[in-house]
Amino acid sequence: MANSDTEVAIVGGGAAGVAACRRLTDAGIDCLLIEARERLGGRAWTIGDDPRCPIDLGCGWLHSADRNPWREIAEAQGRSIDRTPPPWMRPSAPIGFPLSEQAAFQDAREKFFARVALAAEEARDIPAATLLDPNGRWNDLISATGTYVSGGELERVSALDLSRYNDSGVNWRVVEGYGTVIAAHGADLPVALGRAVRRIDWRGRRLRVETTDASIAADAAIVTLPSALLAEEAIVFTPSLPAKTEAAAGLPLGLADKLFLSLADAGEFEKDSRLFGRTDRRATATYHMRPFGRPQIEAYFAATLAAELETAGEAAFLDFARAELVGLLGNDFARRIRPLHLHRWGVDPLSRGSYSYALPGKADCRAALAAPVDDRLFFAGEACSESDYSTAHGAYLTGIAAADQAIAARRSKRAR
Secondary structure: OOOOEEEEEEEOOEHHHHHHHHHHHHOOOOEEEEEOOOOOEOOOOEEOOOOOOOEEOOOOOEOOOOOOHHHHHHHHOOOOEEOOOOHHHOOOOOOOOOHHHHHHHHHHHHHHHHHHHHHHHOOOOOEHHHHOOOOOOOHHHHHHHHHHHHOOOHHHOEHHHHHHOOOOOOOEEEOOOHHHHHHHHOOOOOEEEOOOEEEEEOOOOOEEEEEOOOEEEEEEEEEOOOHHHHHOOOOEEEOOOHHHHHHHHOOOEEOEEEEEEEEOOHHHOOOOEEEEOOOOOOOOOEEEEOHHHOOEEEEEEEHHHHHHHHHHOHHHHHHHHHHHHHHHHOHHHHHHEEEEEEOOOOOOOOOOOOEEOOOOOOOOHHHHHHOOEOOOEEEOOHHHOOOOOOOHHHHHHHHHHHHHHHHHHHHHHHHO
């Protein structure tokens, strides 16, 4: 393999790895981005069977778009930014969910998050579910939407960590696909694709980064793998890093899967509107009708429901969605939909989930995971972000921070 010697090896070619490699390359530092997949982007993945309708199977929203660096990068690439407000920030279609009930639900949800914020002010790192109204009518739907946010059930989510998420409330999309932007940002970088890193030996003066087909010598490494893979010790560190493994275990990856359906005779639905499958249970999907105005439905499944459907196989997602949509729109609706695309992120061996949440009592694991080791091992990825976790821009910012740490360590050594 070429590039068997480099100053900085970057492990993982998702948003964080691409950002770190770009920063180092722009600084004139020899580096190599090593990615196990045959593509860049990681959990950002745009597919384009129909170039008129690219589909983001991974992250799709420019969250906090007014301060999201990927938005600026997308604009510099000449991409089209769709500023249509997201469905979750507008009333849903009243099908199966009257507007008066939607207002009552939103009120209950706002009061729940107010209690989450209060618990955080009191530094109580408790399960978010304990802050639900004990007799709340809307607890099931609050819990369901909570899984969309965190990818995990509220019983498993730290209220303190949940409160630390910083969202500006501006959410836009890239018409050509979020994954397209991230992959293009790394297009001309020094990259080795299709090579998984198995071990990083840091006993000697230089690191030895062992991949599936070669060993690479490096002065430093930036590790950007998903927290689930670090917790499973997909990379063996020699000497071992038990504190990193423990921190990663406190930040499991939640699960969110998207099933895209074609929709015939779509005109009856408002562009970028939303339906809840059910409002009286946790195990329900949400349906984004006509995203970008396209004749499609984006069905969103999360947490335990998504995991159970993954186990049952891809057809189970379609069966579940069809049953919920028929329950809302009548038996004839079944003939109007056809499956387009789905990716099961939980069984994907290179991700093992979608985005991280902190377990109760583990909110501070994010800082622990991000901390450098020996000024030679640096860590990045959305799970390392204390306030922008679960997002591609959070991953980007941690990648930049890790690259800057590596640059500062390099300068310090050269100054001695």
